[in-house]
């Protein structure tokens with residue numbers, strides 16, 4: 582686990598944006614990135630679109646999603662909608678480079694459709710970059726504790742269920758997650774102290790830890806001092 586801890590969430594977001602630019606710059610062709618949703622990435626997306634747009638080869642980056650809530654794109658819960666508001670509408674991204682999960686469709690059918698699309702468009706279904714968040718319960722993507730069968734599922738995308746709301750989600754499963762060329766976790770804020778400490782030490786249980794522990798390539802954790810407060814010798818500890 583490569584830990585990149587910075588004073589604020591904005592600093593961590595900027596370092597992650599720089600890392601994405603570095604990866605895209607080193608790539609000779611298309612870059613297939615899978616984005617997570619939730620609230621944390623919004624700041625990073627806005628900074629990417631405002632401060633790094635001119636340096637980004639948008640024409641070579643194809644946007645996929647790690648997961649999507651099974652709601653229409655205009656729903657406040659939509660990960661695509663959040664990304665559209667904070668990134669897609671703010672940068673010169675070719676619409677043909679955006680491959681959203683159709684949250685408005687039947688979950689199982691959409692998981693199959695999107696898996697087939699990803700398998701067709703991405704060689705070996707190996708994403709160049711997967712951007713992940715982590716929940717306080719240790720989930721990542723939409724693979725929640727108690728649904729660990731999704732970590733070893735044969736399908737590329739499957740249906741997860743939020744444990745408290747019962748909301749269904751289409752999610753990338755464990756095997757394509759751990760195959761990704763680069764796994765980048767972004768976590769910020771005091772509420773993530775425990776999971777960040779566990780993730781950085783690869784200790785404990787939960788889907789996020791399993792993914793980080795079984796990843797085929799080095800995993801990078803971008804975080805801030807608030808979330809890193811339990812890490813020894815770190816700012817804010």
Ligand code: 6PG
Pocket residue numbers: 617618619620621622647648649650660713714715716720721722723
């Ligand atoms: C989602 C995300 C999910 C998210 C974590 C952290 O659809 O919600 O893909 O895995 O990354 O729940 O969410 P926050 O950034 O809101 O804390």
